[in-house]
Amino acid sequence: MNYQVYNRDxxxxxxxxxxxxSSSVLMVGDTQTIQLAATFDTPPESLxxxxxxxxxxx
Amino acid sequence: xxxxxxxxxxxxxxxxxxxxxxxxxDSCFIKGFSRAIADxxxxxxxxxxxxNFSVYPVFSEPIPLIPIEEDITxxxxxxxxxxxxxxxxxxxxxSSSVVHIGNSGNISMEARVKHIRQVYPKTALLKDENxx
Numbered sequence: 001m002n003y004q005v006y007n008r009d010x011x012x013x014x015x016x017x018x019x020x021x022s023s024s025v026l027m028v029g030d031t032q033t034i035q036l037a038a039t040f041d042t043p044p045e046s047l048x049x050x051x052x053x054x055x056x057x058x
Numbered sequence: 059x060x061x062x063x064x065x066x067x068x069x070x071x072x073x074x075x076x077x078x079x080x081x082x083x084d085s086c087f088i089k090g091f092s093r094a095i096a097d098x099x100x101x102x103x104x105x106x107x108x109x110n111f112s113v114y115p116v117f118s119e120p121i122p123l124i125p126i127e128e129d130i131t132x133x134x135x136x137x138x139x140x141x142x143x144x145x146x147x148x149x150x151x152x153s154s155s156v157v158h159i160g161n162s163g164n165i166s167m168e169a170r171v172k173h174i175r176q177v178y179p180k181t182a183l184l185k186d187e188n189x190x
Contacts (some may be wrong), residue, residue, distance in 0.1 A: 022154075
């Protein structure tokens with residue numbers, strides 16, 4: 001595949017962000033490669049109803 | 059290849075926490091990793107010595123990445139080699155995140171979060187407010 005890019009004027013006024021979290025990237029610039037991966041686990045089993053049992057110790 | 063220059067007039071970041079980075083300038087390689095057990099409890103009960111990543115598979119399961127097999131030839135022409143931003147306002151940067159002004163080479167980031175909620179049984183809550 002041939003991929004041709006012409007970078008002309010790039011001018012941004014204002015960027016407002018509340019949060020950048022959990023291995024995220026906010027970038028003003030160029031990069032060759034970028035690879036992001038995330039797992040987030042909230043299965044029904046993780047809703048524990050009943051007496052408070054501490055989690056597995058460290 | 060001629061690179062572009064990033065020009066930011068003003069940046070304001072309120073908080074940077076938990077191994078996050080604010081980088082001004084170029085970099086070659088960024089590898090970020092963060093893992094968290096987010097436990098939400100109806101009762102204020104917290105023991106400082108609990109929580110073990112190894113018992114939850116979400117922290118060890120492999121994340122498959124499909125290899126790029128397509129052969130790509132990329133040609134970039136910089137007609138105006140400046141990325142201009144007037145103002146950036148960020149409240150928080152957290153958990154191995156990166157705010158980067160400038161160019162980079164290879165970026166690879168990974169986050170793993172296990173969310174647990176512990177609540178009272180509804181019937182018990184009606185019968186006795188101090189059920190534990």
